């Protein structure tokens with residue numbers, strides 16, 4: 001059995017871009033002009049034996065005059081009359097595209113996904129009522145997807161936006177629901193909401209097969225989620241156990257009368273641990289990018305990046321860091337630059353930058369950050385470690401929201417509400433993170449044991465964060 005979703009919208013709203021995001025592949029052609037996609041293309045989303053979910057990218061609606069709609073209304077069968085018109089693909093591309101899209105919906109679609117540009121005011125979109133009239137004649141279950149939302153939104157803003165569209169379109173009974181799904185900045189959780197919504201809209205005879213295919217989608221996305229959490233957990237567990245030997249503090253050092261050797265040693269330890277931390281963050285982010293299929297598709301480019309940039313340089317500036325695309329957020333970019341340059345902000349407590357558009361300060365630019373452990377070693381402090389946890393979660397959110405339709409991974413600003421939500425959730429589990437941190441100084445605990453506990457704790461926290469960001473989405 002084949003279950004078909006058809007993407008439709010006014011031309012140039014973003015169907016092909018959304019298809020790329022949903023498929024995690026660079027299919028079709030995307031350009032910021034009308035009628036780029038000139039035929040209907042079928043892409044298999046999932047298949048299990050002979051059953052498959054197919055996503056159709058259509059050329060979309062071009063300009064259709066209100067007079068033509070009036071004329072069609074006067075006929076017995078407006079769709080058939082419209083499709084029967086002889087139209088030239090070259091000289092009447094808008095009508096030609098519209099015919100192809102309408103034909104696809106009429107003949108193939110089980111579910112219509114109608115895309116709308118969230119930035120537009122639906123009351124003032126000249127083509128909206130015309131396209132609704134046509135979709136009404138076709139009368140297939142339709143989901144309105146709001147894209148171009150301008151970035152990850154708080155759930156309150158999202159609800160307000162949905163309501164505006166709902167109020168404008170509530171007279172159209174074939175529109176079953178409205179979902180925010182920006183192809184650039186959506187999260188896989190929002191895709192889950194779409195898949196959940198579709199099930200009950202399908203004819204009864206398709207529902208069992210659909211549920212099986214939906215489970216395959218879920219399984220794959222949870223695999224990526226769990227693998228991502230494991231990457232975060234490995235990085236943070238290594239931070240807990242990372243240590244550098246230093247000589248014992250003498251009485252003179254304690255009195256501030258030492259010869260400065262110990263200070264030099266500490267500085268060196270700090271430099272090396274900072275570099276290791278930076279490298280781990282690069283590796284972790286690269287793994288997340290890989291897991292989310294966001295890396296460049298040219299192997300040559302990937303290789304040259306590895307050779308030229310993904311080593312630890314003496315000093316990198318933000319623009320190079322942005323270009324290699326290894327950091328998840330503005331905060332991470334600045335942090336890593338700073339770490340590689342010798343971690344000045346750690347020593348001086350200097351505030352060297354801002355997160356996402358000039359608010360807030362670096363998470364980690366606070367204080368000395370190393371503590372003497374057992375056996376004459378220094379390790380990261382508890383507070384510093386806790387801030388590494390926050391940054392790791394923020395990095396995950398940045399990658400998990402990045403849609404393939406936006407192209408290869410590039411550094412993006414993080415959202416304020418992500419930081420707020422992460423801090424809220426982690427705050428409740430501070431004790432557990434402190435206990436894990438303490439295991440780094442406990443000879444009877446192995447790194448594997450800590451990793452297992454860390455993985456569970458991060459999974460719980462990240463699930464809570466996603467539930468808070470997307471309340472009401474029942475996919476966990």
Ligand SMILES: Nc1nc2c(ncn2[C@@H]2O[C@H](COP(=O)(O)OP(=O)(O)O)[C@@H](O)[C@H]2O)c(=O)[nH]1
Nearest residue numbers: 012013014015016017030031032148182183184
């Ligand atoms: N910011 C943003 N831009 C988008 C989004 N979707 C599409 N675009 C841009 O809109 C333009 C048209 O996209 P395309 O997918 O070719 O539209 P189509 O004609 O409906 O297939 C391109 O420049 C895309 O980069 C989105 O979700 N967010």
Ligand SMILES: [Mg+2]
Nearest residue numbers: 015016036037
């Ligand atoms: Mg297109």
